[in-house]
Amino acid sequence: MGDQLRLAEAPDVMNLFCVGISHHTAKVETRERYAGQRSEEALRVETGCAEALMLATCNRVEVYASAAASIATEQIARWLAREGTEAIENASAFYRYEGEECVRHLFRVAAGLDSMVIGETDILGQVKRAYAKARESRCVGSLLHRLFQRAFRVAKQVRTRTDITRGAVSVGSVAVDLAVKIFGDLRERKVLILGAGETSERTARALSSRGVTDIRVSNRSFERAESVAGLVRGRPVSFHEWTLQCREIDILISSTSADEPLLTPDVLSPLIRERSDRPLFIIDIAVPRDVAPEVNEMDGVFLYDIDSLQSIAAQSLALRREQIAAAEEIIAAHVSDFQTWLGRARDEPLPVTPRVLDEAALRASEL
Amino acid sequence: MDRPLLIASTLCYLAAVVRTLLAVRARVALHGRFNFFAIGAGFLSQTAFLSVRGHALGRCPLTNLFEVFVFLAWSVALIYLLVGPTYRLSLMGAFTAPLVFALQTFALLAPIDIPHPARLFANPWLEFHASISMIAYGVFALSCVAGVMYLVQERQLKTHQLRSIFYYLPPLTNLFGALTRLLWLGFALYTAGLISGFFTGGPLPRVKMICAFGVWLFYGAILQGRHLRWFAPKRVAALCVLAFTAAVSVLWAINFVSQRPPM
Known part of the structure; x- marks a missing residue:
């Protein structure tokens, strides 16, 4: 069914292009001036494109469109600009890709290669939502439909055939990934936050999002412990009792402002004996450190301080960068394939089809 | 006659080893599925080899060190195919394939495929004892891989x-958790193998018994x-x-001793 779809307009004059602004070309202060929630339908009416799709995320605002006649970048930029923004001021921040380069750019975006954090996967969901929205407003025709369906396939292949998404690249997500590697399922795990700092709170939230329900918070100020416990749906624990908690907990996140280590092998040894071989994962994000480095030498204890977490994040990022070439190869193959399809669609006689495909035709042609 | 089957099987395991090495070297995603199918194909060829050899001997093919190594490799592959997917340990294939490949390559290259000096008659208890012990060794091999x-x-x-x-x-x-379960399974099978040894009818060789009980005690002590x-x-x-x-x-020593002509 897929190949029976034909371009709606005369193919030899159909122009596929992308105009946008992203973190590569502009700072957030500039990008936010173009992040207005305008409809693709309005864009089509104002510029005369045959198909249009707008992708707006925190890092980019892009318009993908096909048109019989060439549409100037400035015209798109003017349409994207919020009221009161002079589009011409930021003209140099806008980029434009046409034809094959547009196809390649979209595939790179969907696969996370153009993201600020290489290989991040949120972008694929954002591209899918943008596509669904444009489709709902009947602004997607056969060309953009095929292009985006192919982009989803490319993103999936890049994710499964390379290590581009492997490894966490932020302190919080590294901690969560390590917890999963040690414990597997986190739902039954018990977490103690010692010292209610902002990073501990964020890490606890990340663990909570992975199913942890038993979170205890201990702080010198019990009121502060209560307050943070409320934020992470945990329970406050008196600061005098925190060492005893080490018998029960699986993960300790420590970030107090103590000058000397609070947890040493001498303190932990008698408590570890009562833990029945359960591993203890300690995340020490305090500076100076709350946990003596010798604790990492103990059987079944895995200690990570802020430097080691940041180092792993950097390693993951380096690993992802090494995967770019493999991902580009996959993308190049799909770009070539897509261009072949496009050429074939242009060469063959076109059936009489509506300019915008109906829902059934779009579903049937999904790759 | 039957060796081409074993060579084909060894090549399948070699494919899994090469695939893993290439993936690790290129730092691209390791897919357990390829290893699973490569080991599956190797297992089928091994099974065919053991079947042909068994028919030729008229009994379970465990009459010399060569057959013992092949049977052990077959047991490792069998347990991997049963256990790997169950415990979601697909990567175990990446570790299992080199072990099986090494066992079979050694069996093929070393001059150990020597027919047993005495004609061996079919003995169901003896064959059960030998085969169940070999499968137990296969489980222990996988517990070693998990370790x-x-x-x-x-x-x-x-x-x-x-x-x-x-x-x-x-x-x-x-x-x-998987390692502990493998240990218990291997220990249970090995115990069954030991007990069945008492029903084989013949005199029980002292060295074999001491070695076998030594292995049993070692695993028992770990558990x-x-x-x-x-x-x-x-x-x-x-x-x-x-x-x-x-x-x-110990397995090597037992078979080496049992193949030597009586002094």
Whole structure:
């Protein structure tokens, strides 16, 4: 069914292009001036494109469109600009890709290669939502439909055939990934936050999002412990009792402002004996450190301080960068394939089809 | 006549080994599925080999060291195919294939395919004893593989040096759970093998018995130590590797002794 779809307009004059602004070309202060929630339908009416799709995320605002006649970048930029923004001021921040380069750019975006954090996967969901929205407003025709369906396939292949998404690249997500590697399922795990700092709170939230329900918070100020416990749906624990908690907990996140280590092998040894071989994962994000480095030498204890977490994040990022070439190869193959399809669609006689495909035709042609 | 089947099987395992090495070297995603099918194909060829050899001998093909090694490799592959997917340990294939490949390559290259000096008659109890013991060895081999995987991961977690393979290893606690279950399964099968040895009818060779009980006691001690929490998981994993190395050495010694003509 897929190949029976034909371009709606005369193919030899159909122009596929992308105009946008992203973190590569502009700072957030500039990008936010173009992040207005305008409809693709309005864009089509104002510029005369045959198909249009707008992708707006925190890092980019892009318009993908096909048109019989060439549409100037400035015209798109003017349409994207919020009221009161002079589009011409930021003209140099806008980029434009046409034809094959547009196809390649979209595939790179969907696969996370153009993201600020290489290989991040949120972008694929954002591209899918943008596509669904444009489709709902009947602004997607056969060309953009095929292009985006192919982009989803490319993103999936890049994710499964390379290590581009492997490894966490932020302190919080590294901690969560390590917890999963040690414990597997986190739902039954018990977490103690010692010292209610902002990073501990964020890490606890990340663990909570992975199913942890038993979170205890201990702080010198019990009121502060209560307050943070409320934020992470945990329970406050008196600061005098925190060492005893080490018998029960699986993960300790420590970030107090103590000058000397609070947890040493001498303190932990008698408590570890009562833990029945359960591993203890300690995340020490305090500076100076709350946990003596010798604790990492103990059987079944895995200690990570802020430097080691940041180092792993950097390693993951380096690993992802090494995967770019493999991902580009996959993308190049799909770009070539897509261009072949496009050429074939242009060469063959076109059936009489509506300019915008109906829902059934779009579903049937999904790759 | 039957060796081409074994060579084909060995090539299948070699394919899995090469695929893993290439993936690790290129730092691209390791897919357990390829290894699973490569080991599956190798297993089918092994099974065909053992079947042809068994028909030729008129009994279970465990009459010399060559057949013992092939049967052991077959048991390892069988247990991997049964256990790997169940415990979501697909990466185990990446560790299992080299072990099976090494066993079969050794069997093919070493001059150990020597017909037994005495004509051996079919004895159901003896064949049951030998085959169940070999399958137990296969389970112990996989517990050794799980032990290596545990130690690799534990080491990387301790040193904070997370290599590419780290992301494909199962969680530490799940891996240790699988290792413990493999130990119990292997121990139960080995115990059944030992008990059935008493029903074989012939005189029981003293050296064989001492060695076999030594292996049984070693694994029993690991399980008891684990049960009483004497050994930390890391020690259990290391002991599994040590125990299997010792068990294979004993297996070699037993077969070497039993093939020597009586003095």
